[in-house]
Amino acid sequence: MENIFLGIKALSEFDTVGNNTKQAFEYIKGVLSPFCDSITRDKMGNIIALKKSKNGKNGVKKVVLEVNIDEPGFVATFLKDGRATLHGIGKRGLSALGGKDAISSGGIIGKLVSDAEEPKASDYFFVSDSGVIAPGDTICPVRCPSVSDDGRIMLDGMGQKALCACLVDIAKLQLLLSFDLYFVFSSEKHTANRGAISAAAAIMPDYAIVLELVPKSDSHRGGAVILAKTNGALLSPSVTKELMEASDAAGTMAYVSAHTPQNDSSSAVHFISEGALCGACGVECDDFDNKGIINPSDIMSLEATLCSFLILTEERIGKEEENV
């Protein structure tokens, strides 16, 4: 659990609004360099870590584990009288941001202020005594994760940070696989999945598992959540079944959720990759639009499920290679 908390904490120290992923890239590169064959950042801001297949052959199958690393936030559009007008990127709870400390992509610390009773994103201004920001600078609230009395991790605007931490953990494993395994931390999800589209076009995976947080449901049973359907893509029933089998094999808790994410990356992967077999899974997140509260044991269940999935995929792909 401490690993996950530290991972979330590290990832929350810089903003990743839009395609502003340079600092996140430096962090992930620093952590994963000993474990991956390459870690790159493309022009869209996608961070892509690759574990090449053990055979070192070309033309092997490609498997992608994907999560978006960008988060909802703001971009400064107009400066007047010491206040920066803001444009919101991505949906997030806005009502509780008034008076909060915020930091710009240029490192300027200030506050988010609004005169409106129920402010929209465009009702917020960024004010600062410590410097001047420029139009185009991104801004997000300053935040630090904390642990509740019942052991859950809370982070203002959690976004997908917990799932990014999960993927970083999995990438540290010593895995000998007969396929190329990509860990994609995609950008610009909150601006129409642009990062996932370009990553999918560059990699053209055969299989892709997209990680998503889902809002906590009344029927929350704990463990990993396996999604049967998303709004934009036809998830492969066989991959969904394999994720359930993987969870059983790992002895972890998982269940298939009725939730249908509206804007996840699977649509990009499926559409762009000429029909990559796509699945989606994640964990439940309480207070989804505001605080963001996750149960670290759910993340551990998800990690175990995904590791088990990779092992089962290795067995299946290994058999396919033998039959060729």
Next chain:
Amino acid sequence: MDYKLLKKLCDMSGVSGFEKELLGFIAEQIYDFADDIYFDRLGNLIAFKKGTRGSCGKKILYSCHADEVGFVIKYIEDDGRLVFDGIGISDKILPGEKLLIGKKKIPGVISLLPSHLVPKSEKDSPVDAKNLFIDIGADTKEKAESLGVYADYAVFDSRLEPFGDKLLKGKALDDSIGCALLCGLIKSDIPHDSYFAFCVGEELGLRGSSAVARELLPDICINIEATTAGDIYGVEGAARTCELYSGAVLPFMDGSAIYSQRLRKAAIDIAKTHGIKTSTKSLIAGGTDAGAYTKLTGKTEVLGIALPTRYIHSPHCTAAKDDMEQMEKLIFAISENIGAIAREE
């Protein structure tokens, strides 16, 4: 700035889906100056020009779109009215507008119910184009067809002309300005090998540029556009977006793309060095072909350079000649420095 060419491009018809004639004209303009020139299957015009110093090591693309907003005639009613769909045009501006239909430029008028006949209950209702039609003075379908109207296009009946204090006003500045500036660049000596794309279907959703993006996979794209200026009475603060007489607009973000910060900073530095005026957009709205180049390749950095234009997507697009000249200076200066920009990465 070749204002004669700009006027010719604005006054020609190039509605999305019907860009062939306009692109044919552009091809004639640049034929003697490009090393290779071809149309792809979507109708995009793509040219390649060798630089005096060869390749800079990166694939450079200058892009604009040839299509303009306009109308498609869907069918002719029995009583001679033409039923249409607008492409990229707000319904609000339509009633009473003059149009030219098809190659034969048949004059028409979009219907307008006289105010005396509008029921009180509908006086404040929004305009719905479904309730409008084009009147070409024919009272039967046969008469309309005999005039030469079929499944055709229509453009605003408007020509580029001087206006006010060194302004120009007319249709299709979006993106005839881009086409004119790229023609000028192709006709000049450029230092490094570069591609030029005159794309189709931008107003329909970045159609042409999506194909160009995947075919050429450029490393750097400079996308030339016109953009909305809201510097009119009653619009204050950030909503003004950008202003006339403020030079070339270098956007950092719009509805379709987040532009390359690196390229934008390089453009600002070059502009400062050369005394060229630039500004930015204070409202995130609209979309350009940059959206296709950024997301479809993952390897393309895009710089947007735009002309601040009042009343965009109307028959009366209005822009300042000085802003056009600042854009031209900036594009040429960037072209001169593109090798250094490419190597700096």
